[in-house]
Amino acid sequence: MKIPLLVSTGILLVALLPCQECRALSKSPAAAPGALHQPDFFQQQQQQQQQQTLPVLLRMGEEYFLRLGNLNKRPVGSFPASSSSTSHLQPEAPASNFLRAAVQELQPLPERSLGSPEEGEAEGEAVEREKRSEEPPISLDLTFHLLREVLEMARAEQLAQQAHSNRKLMEIIGK
Amino acid sequence: MPSAFQFQCHFILIFLAASKGETRYLEVRDAGEDEPFLLLSEDLKRELSAGQIYRRSLRCIDMLSIEGQFTFTADQPQLHCATFFIGEPEELITIDYDFVNIDCQGGDFLKVFDGWILKGEKFPSSLDHPLPTSQRYIDFCESGNIQRSIRSSQNVAMIFFRIHQPGNGFTITVKKTTNLFPCNVISQTPSGRFTMVIPHQHRNCSFSIIYPVVIKISDLILGHLNGLFLKKPSAGCAGVGDFVELLGGTGLDPSKMFPLADLCHSFHGSAQMKIGCDNTVLRMVSSGKHINRVTFEYHQLDLQEAENRKENSIEEFCFPSI
Numbered sequence: 001m002k003i004p005l006l007v008s009t010g011i012l013l014v015a016l017l018p019c020q021e022c023r024a025l026s027k028s029p030a031a032a033p034g035a036l037h038q039p040d041f042f043q044q045q046q047q048q049q050q051q052q053t054l055p056v057l058l059r060m061g062e063e064y065f066l067r068l069g070n071l072n073k074r075p076v077g078s079f080p081a082s083s084s085s086t087s088h089l090q091p092e093a094p095a096s097n098f099l100r101a102a103v104q105e106l107q108p109l110p111e112r113s114l115g116s117p118e119e120g121e122a123e124g125e126a127v128e129r130e131k132r133s134e135e136p137p138i139s140l141d142l143t144f145h146l147l148r149e150v151l152e153m154a155r156a157e158q159l160a161q162q163a164h165s166n167r168k169l170m171e172i173i174g175k
Numbered sequence: 176m177p178s179a180f181q182f183q184c185h186f187i188l189i190f191l192a193a194s195k196g197e198t199r200y201l202e203v204r205d206a207g208e209d210e211p212f213l214l215l216s217e218d219l220k221r222e223l224s225a226g227q228i229y230r231r232s233l234r235c236i237d238m239l240s241i242e243g244q245f246t247f248t249a250d251q252p253q254l255h256c257a258t259f260f261i262g263e264p265e266e267l268i269t270i271d272y273d274f275v276n277i278d279c280q281g282g283d284f285l286k287v288f289d290g291w292i293l294k295g296e297k298f299p300s301s302l303d304h305p306l307p308t309s310q311r312y313i314d315f316c317e318s319g320n321i322q323r324s325i326r327s328s329q330n331v332a333m334i335f336f337r338i339h340q341p342g343n344g345f346t347i348t349v350k351k352t353t354n355l356f357p358c359n360v361i362s363q364t365p366s367g368r369f370t371m372v373i374p375h376q377h378r379n380c381s382f383s384i385i386y387p388v389v390i391k392i393s394d395l396i397l398g399h400l401n402g403l404f405l406k407k408p409s410a411g412c413a414g415v416g417d418f419v420e421l422l423g424g425t426g427l428d429p430s431k432m433f434p435l436a437d438l439c440h441s442f443h444g445s446a447q448m449k450i451g452c453d454n455t456v457l458r459m460v461s462s463g464k465h466i467n468r469v470t471f472e473y474h475q476l477d478l479q480e481a482e483n484r485k486e487n488s489i490e491e492f493c494f495p496s497i
Binding site: 137138139140141142144147148150151153154155157158161165 | 227293
């Protein structure tokens with residue numbers, strides 16, 4: 001009887017008390033090597049508490065980084081083509097830094113051997129690729145209404161071009 | 176036996192005619208004698224093809240649905256430009272770089288995206304496209320010397336470009352090639368008819384209509400092993416490997432849209448639904464074990480039609496957009 005009580009108390013304490021390792025990670029990405037083994041547990045903590053709207057670390061691919069790019073201020077690659085603002089996501093730079101750092105920790109590191117410059121170049125390329133994948137994907141902020149407008153213009157151009165080709169064909173055949 | 180004898184006689188006659196040179200005579204016969212419109216002379220063909228390449232200049236925000244050669248020249252710094260490409264459902268887009276004069280080191284870029292991306296939402300979605308998002312962008316500044324011809328995986332593509340220096344620009348040639356089994360499609364028109372076939376392929380295919388529509392599914396064939404249901408049909412299509420779902424939403428990405436209906440049993444007849452969303456998607460999920468096929472028609476939903484109900488229709492989901 002006592003043991004289940006102690007276990008449940010321990011779980012409650014861990015759930016409610018602030019997590020030192022998580023704070024360390026949010027401030028300094030390199031400060032907490034223990035976070036390598038903790039991310040799933042951290043997710044569960046966040047889900048249990050009333051939380052900031054952090055995207056859950058479910059995917060490691062570019063889809064995830066797409067969301068990260070939108071968490072901050074309007075991303076560099078996002079082009080507003082309409083007058084209304086389209087950025088309605090909350091800026092959460094510390095969370096995004098933490099999550100980006102956590103992903104870097106979790107991604108399999110390239111195997112290292114001592115001394116080779118070629119290894120260093122390969123590592124550099126891997127880092128470059130990672131940075132590129134972290135960048136928000138370039139997108140256009142166009143409304144559906146404008147998209148339909150340009151689509152109809154393209155359609156009209158296609159019909160006009162087809163009519164021109166047909167007219168030219170008839171002129172040639174008629175000679 | 177008489178038929179075999181006749182076949183032998185015919186064969187002998189053909190052989191004799193060929194040996195006499197009769198067939199060669201047919202080839203050189205003047206076209207004007209019989210069918211003047213079928214066979215054109217070489218001069219006429221040359222005149223017809225001369226100047227057939229369509230050319231025009233590109234705008235900063237543009238859409239192209241025809242083949243041709245297109246040139247963009249910046250008259251002022253243009254920092255946020257994109258061109259959409261769209262073809263018929265059974266076409267793929269090929270973009271060739273003919274001439275590119277941009278300053279990559281100075282911050283210019285020219286990127287081709289395999290699909291459309293709008294407000295961060297992609298079509299096809301990441302679930303339906305074979306490549307990850309980063310590989311769907313082909314950057315000229317990184318791979319322009321290696322890859323000068325880029326082909327899309329579906330009937331839509333787009334390019335993003337930024338040019339700081341007036342006078343700089345690029346020229347591209349757009350061609351279309353045939354896609355035998357179209358998978359991910361954006362419809363050019365608010366009305367049409369299409370048959371989607373997934374032959375023994377483990378893939379998901381979406382047909383997107385960026386208009387409020389009435390969609391009528393007339394024929395659905397979802398192959399099941401030996402024509403029997405291996406699993407007891409349950410509520411919804413959960414657990415069924417092959418099914419069709421109707422999605423509606425306000426964005427481009429089918430994975431972010433609302434499921435409105437799902438169909439996991441074959442039927443012949445019509446099932447109609449009015450969907451007043453900005454984007455309507457019919458998506459087929461295929462396990463690869465069967466040949467799946469769905470035929471449907473669609474036309475634009477107008478306000479009057481939204482008010483009238485018809486038989487075999489389901490309540491409209493999105494409010495009609497004006």
